[in-house]
Amino acid sequence: MPLLSEQNRRKRNLVIIAAFLVLIGGATVFDLGIFAPELPVASNIVIFALFNLNLIVFLLLLLLLFRNLVKVWFERKQQVIGARFKAKLVLAFLLLSVTPAALIFVIASNFINKSIEGWFKPQVERPLDQALAVAQTYYNQLERTAVRHGQHIARVIARDGLLAEDRRDALAAFLVEQQDLLSISALTVYTAAGQELANVKDPVLSDVIMREGGPGAEVKRGLAGQEVTTVRELATGDLIEAVTPIWSAARGPDRKVLGAVVVGSHVTERLEQKVRGISTAFREYKQLKLLKNPIKGIYILLFLLMTLIVVFSFTWFGLHLARGITGPIEQLAEGTREVAAGNLAYKVEKRGDDEIAVLVESFNRMTDDLLQSKHRLEEAYIDLQDKHTELEDRRRYIETVLEAVTTGVVSFDALGRVTTINRAAARMFGIAETAAVGRLLEEVFAGAELREIVTLVQRARRPRAGSAAIELHLRRGNASLALLAAATALRAENGEYAGAVLVFDDLTELLTAQRLAAWREVAQRIAHEIKNPLTPIQLSAQRLRRRMAPHDADEQKLVQECTETIIQEVDGLRRLVDEFSRFARMPAFVPKPSDVRPIVESVAALYRESHPALALTTRHAADLPLLEVDPDHIKRAVLNLVDNAVEAVGGTGEVLVETHFLPGSARVRLVVSDTGPGIPQEARAKLFLPHFSTKVTGMGLGLPIVKEIASEHGGTVSLEDNEPRGSRFTIELPVARTPATVEA
Amino acid sequence: MANEHILIVDDEKAIQKALRGVLEDEGYRVTAVGSGSEALKAITEELPDVVFLDIW
Numbered sequence: 001m002p003l004l005s006e007q008n009r010r011k012r013n014l015v016i017i018a019a020f021l022v023l024i025g026g027a028t029v030f031d032l033g034i035f036a037p038e039l040p041v042a043s044n045i046v047i048f049a050l051f052n053l054n055l056i057v058f059l060l061l062l063l064l065l066f067r068n069l070v071k072v073w074f075e076r077k078q079q080v081i082g083a084r085f086k087a088k089l090v091l092a093f094l095l096l097s098v099t100p101a102a103l104i105f106v107i108a109s110n111f112i113n114k115s116i117e118g119w120f121k122p123q124v125e126r127p128l129d130q131a132l133a134v135a136q137t138y139y140n141q142l143e144r145t146a147v148r149h150g151q152h153i154a155r156v157i158a159r160d161g162l163l164a165e166d167r168r169d170a171l172a173a174f175l176v177e178q179q180d181l182l183s184i185s186a187l188t189v190y191t192a193a194g195q196e197l198a199n200v201k202d203p204v205l206s207d208v209i210m211r212e213g214g215p216g217a218e219v220k221r222g223l224a225g226q227e228v229t230t231v232r233e234l235a236t237g238d239l240i241e242a243v244t245p246i247w248s249a250a251r252g253p254d255r256k257v258l259g260a261v262v263v264g265s266h267v268t269e270r271l272e273q274k275v276r277g278i279s280t281a282f283r284e285y286k287q288l289k290l291l292k293n294p295i296k297g298i299y300i301l302l303f304l305l306m307t308l309i310v311v312f313s314f315t316w317f318g319l320h321l322a323r324g325i326t327g328p329i330e331q332l333a334e335g336t337r338e339v340a341a342g343n344l345a346y347k348v349e350k351r352g353d354d355e356i357a358v359l360v361e362s363f364n365r366m367t368d369d370l371l372q373s374k375h376r377l378e379e380a381y382i383d384l385q386d387k388h389t390e391l392e393d394r395r396r397y398i399e400t401v402l403e404a405v406t407t408g409v410v411s412f413d414a415l416g417r418v419t420t421i422n423r424a425a426a427r428m429f430g431i432a433e434t435a436a437v438g439r440l441l442e443e444v445f446a447g448a449e450l451r452e453i454v455t456l457v458q459r460a461r462r463p464r465a466g467s468a469a470i471e472l473h474l475r476r477g478n479a480s481l482a483l484l485a486a487a488t489a490l491r492a493e494n495g496e497y498a499g500a501v502l503v504f505d506d507l508t509e510l511l512t513a514q515r516l517a518a519w520r521e522v523a524q525r526i527a528h529e530i531k532n533p534l535t536p537i538q539l540s541a542q543r544l545r546r547r548m549a550p551h552d553a554d555e556q557k558l559v560q561e562c563t564e565t566i567i568q569e570v571d572g573l574r575r576l577v578d579e580f581s582r583f584a585r586m587p588a589f590v591p592k593p594s595d596v597r598p599i600v601e602s603v604a605a606l607y608r609e610s611h612p613a614l615a616l617t618t619r620h621a622a623d624l625p626l627l628e629v630d631p632d633h634i635k636r637a638v639l640n641l642v643d644n645a646v647e648a649v650g651g652t653g654e655v656l657v658e659t660h661f662l663p664g665s666a667r668v669r670l671v672v673s674d675t676g677p678g679i680p681q682e683a684r685a686k687l688f689l690p691h692f693s694t695k696v697t698g699m700g701l702g703l704p705i706v707k708e709i710a711s712e713h714g715g716t717v718s719l720e721d722n723e724p725r726g727s728r729f730t731i732e733l734p735v736a737r738t739p740a741t742v743e744a
Numbered sequence: 745m746a747n748e749h750i751l752i753v754d755d756e757k758a759i760q761k762a763l764r765g766v767l768e769d770e771g772y773r774v775t776a777v778g779s780g781s782e783a784l785k786a787i788t789e790e791l792p793d794v795v796f797l798d799i800w
Contacts, residue, residue: 532756539762547769 020056051294054301061308065315069094072319085329086322093318097311105307112299120289132282135275142240142265143229149182150227150244150263158246163191163259168198175200185239186264189246190219192257204236204266218243222260237269328356332363344371408483408504411490412457414497416441428483428504430476450474453485457500460487471507478685482507512689516704527581534574541566582705589633589712593626596634596670600657603638613652616642621661625735627668629713634670637709637717640702641672641729648676648727666735667715673728678721687719706731751792752776753783763796 072090075083153175157163162171175187179200188199218228222243232239246259267275288295331348338346344367350360402409408425412418418436421444426433429445436444445453452470459468469486484505492498545563550556597620604618638657645655653675660669679687688707703717706729710717715733722728750772752763760776767774775792777783786792 533758535756536758536762539759539766543762543766543769546766 016060020060023052023056048294051298051301054298054305058301058305058308061305061312065308065312068315068319083326086319086326089322089325090315090318093314094311097314101307101310105303108303109300112303113296116292116296116299120292125285125289128278128282128285131278135278139231139240139267139275142267143231143242146184146240146242146263146265147227147229147244149178149184150242150261153178153187153263154244154246154259154261157189157261158249158258163189163197163246172198172200184263185266186241186262188262188264190223190260190262192223192259194219194223197259202266205234205239205264219260219262222262223257225257233272234266236266237272238267238275240265240267325356328360332360335363335367339367339370344374406506408502408506410436410444410502410504411499412441412502413499416457418444419499424506425502425504428474428481428506453487453502456485456487457502460489460500461497472504478682480508482511516708523580527577530577531574531581534570534577538567538570538574541570590630591628591713592631594629594631594634595624595626596629596668597624597659599631599635600638600659600670603635603642604657606639607642607646607655611646611651614646614649615652615654616646617654617656619656619658621659623663624659624661624668627713627733627735629733633709633712637706637731638670638672640706641670641731644702644729645672645674645676645727648674650676668733668735670731670733671728673722673726675722675724675726678725679719679727684719688717747771747773748793749773749775749790750794750796751783751786752796753778753780754796754798755779 069090072083072087076087077083156174156178157171160170160174161167162174171189175189175198178184179187179202184200185202186199186205187201189197191197218230218241221228222245225245225247226243227245228243230241230243232241241262241264244261244263245257246261248254248256248258250256328348328351335346335348346367347364348360350357350364402420402422405422406424408428409420409422410418410425411420418439418441421431421433421436423433425431426436429450431444441457442454445451452472456468456470467486467488469484472481472483472485474481474483484507486503486505487500488503489500490498541563544559545567548556548559548563550559600618600620604616607614608616642655642657649655655675656671656673658669658671658673660671661667662669688703707717710731710733713733715731717729717731720728720730750767752760752767752774754760754763754776755778757778760778764774764776775786775790777786783795783797787795
């Protein structure tokens with residue numbers, strides 16, 4: 001049923017009450033019409049009004065009860081929270097109350113029924129009936145007797161003419177006599193005119209005034225010739241009076257009324273009362289009999305009403321109790337819904353002190369805790385996010401670093417499986433990064449030369465070792481790779497072995513540089529040591545040539561030839577030594593912004609001059625930027641390359657010198673290519689190492705010097721095959737100079 | 745150029761000897777010293793016309 005607001009509810013109730021009042025009125029009228037039209041209205045109204053009231057109240061209560069039950073049923077149907085419990089409770093109370101109440105009702109109504117029926121048993125009715133008959137008969141008898149007496153006295157009076165005025169005493173005596181004889185209570189004689197002649201009264205009636213103000217109506221009727229009997233109620237009982245006219249002796253139409261005799265028969269109070277009582281009782285009984293059913297109805301209805309009240313109160317009580325429980329339960333249910341939806345600030349109102357209130361309190365506390373937990377969780381989550389980001393950043397940083405460094409880094413877990421391997425390490429050992437991860441140490445570093453690595457890790461594993469290092473020399477095709485391998489054990493907080501990290505430093509370049517430096521020192525020293533004796537030798541030879549004047553031409557020729565040879569060779573030696581010296585002691589690196597194109601041109605010019613048969617072409621990039629270079633060094637490098645190229649083509653052939661600019665990588669290329677025989681594969685490995693030369697003269701220091709110069713500028717030098725034949729040397733220099741890694 | 749004074753400065757005795765030989769053949773007066781300080785001293789003693797200053 002829909003909820004109505006307070007106001008609406010009140011209005012509705014008023015309407016209901018009014019309707020009921022109308023109903024009562026209408027029903028009463030209706031009932032009166034149907035049931036007992038002949039009964040006195042006054043008592044009827046009461047009874048019937050009562051009946052209707054009962055009925056209506058009964059209906060009302062029934063309605064209310066029914067409504068409540070229906071409401072509970074509907075709630076249960078709709079599965080409103082708590083409805084089932086309510087229904088259960090209400091049903092329980094209902095049954096609990098209905099059973100005894102119904103029982104009592106049945107018993108009571110049965111009892112009433114029987115009682116009321118009992119009132120109207122024939123055993124009761126008949127005696128009443130008969131008593132009444134007796135009483136009536138008695139009175140009738142008295143009346144008849146009175147009439148007879150009257151007739152007798154009238155005859156006598158008429159016969160004896162006692163109405164005459166002079167016979168007054170005789171009348172009186174006669175009357176007394178008759179009264180005594182006939183046991184009459186009162187005797188009165190009237191004239192035809194209605195005048196009272198004489199009367200005799202029983203002492204009992206002495207206080208009674210017979211007639212006031214002349215003859216009454218009955219006497220007049222008696223004087224008119226009628227015989228009338230009346231019953232008069234007195235304070236002392238009843239007086240039955242019979243009025244008999246005194247007829248004249250004549251018969252037929254001449255008969256006339258001479259007077260009237262009134263004979264009174266007194267019924268004692270007691271008797272009269274009894275008779276009256278009988279008559280009243282009978283009358284009442286008869287009335288009651290008519291109302292038997294309505295009365296029964298009233299009582300039954302009353303019982304029904306009371307039963308209903310009991311049931312209703314029980315039910316209402318049950319409802320109230322249920323509501324007291326389901327109310328908070330509904331609220332709790334609502335609360336749980338709110339909490340589930342995320343509203344943790346919801347609080348349920350606590351009412352009273354019972355267990356439900358305790359439940360409500362714990363619920364509130366629980367939501368509070370939940371809210372706090374939620375906050376803490378949120379905080380922790382944010383914290384976690386931050387930490388995660390931090391971790392991510394750190395990880396990315398490490399990854400970047402690892403990938404960028406030239407040092408190889410390989411890490412293992414406690415079981416010896418590779419967990420990470422960086423690009424440098426992959427390159428060093430020729431392993432694919434992705435393939436290595438997860439594999440065992442022994443698998444990845446297989447082979448005789450790599451076994452040392454495994455041993456290294458094992459050494460690092462030893463409890464007090466911490467780390468260990470060795471030098472490795474690997475072969476990579478024709479080249480040799482020198483590595484410094486260091487292994488460090490990772491330990492967990494409790495000291496347990498958790499894996500290891502291998503670090504590989506490429507020493508090759510370092511070693512090469514060291515070797516170069518050593519060589520340089522040697523070269524310097526040798527150059528110095530050799531140069532010193534050369535001068536005296538040459539000078540001596542020259543001196544000999546000048547001063548020697550031998551006697552004959554043969555000797556002269558001999559001296560000339562020999563000294564010539566000496567001088568030439570010494571010259572050659574010196575040049576060699578000079579070259580050596582220059583390699584060993586390069587002038588300082590002084591970079592300044594320079595355009596390399598004129599440098600190239602000057603070198604080209606040199607060779608064009610000295611080698612007219614040579615086809616030496618230069619090609620320059622138009623947008624070549626200025627480079628931070630030492631012009632002398634660059635000149636030397638280009639010169640060395642061109643020298644080689646010229647040498648390769650044998651002084652006649654094509655040599656091309658180009659300059660290129662690569663804006664994308666910010667690099668500049670100097671390319672010297674020739675159409676010579678090219679350089680065989682096996683020679684290439686040693687090409688840039690000192691002391692390798694295919695030239696007749698010279699120590700093969702040209703290319704190492706070029707490499708040195710390229711390095712100090714932060715660049716590189718490389719060799720490729722030229723198309724269709726020959727060699728192509730490229731010096732690549734960065735536009736923004738990075739400092740050299742090896743000191744010149 | 746006869747009789748000019750030539751100063752040779754070189755730490756190698758062999759070179760001093762070789763140069764002296766050649767130059768004296770041509771008739772020059774030669775003073776040979778083996779270090780920078782000695783050279784300065786020689787210059788103050790007699791100013792040379794030509795100085796060979798450690799050619800190599």
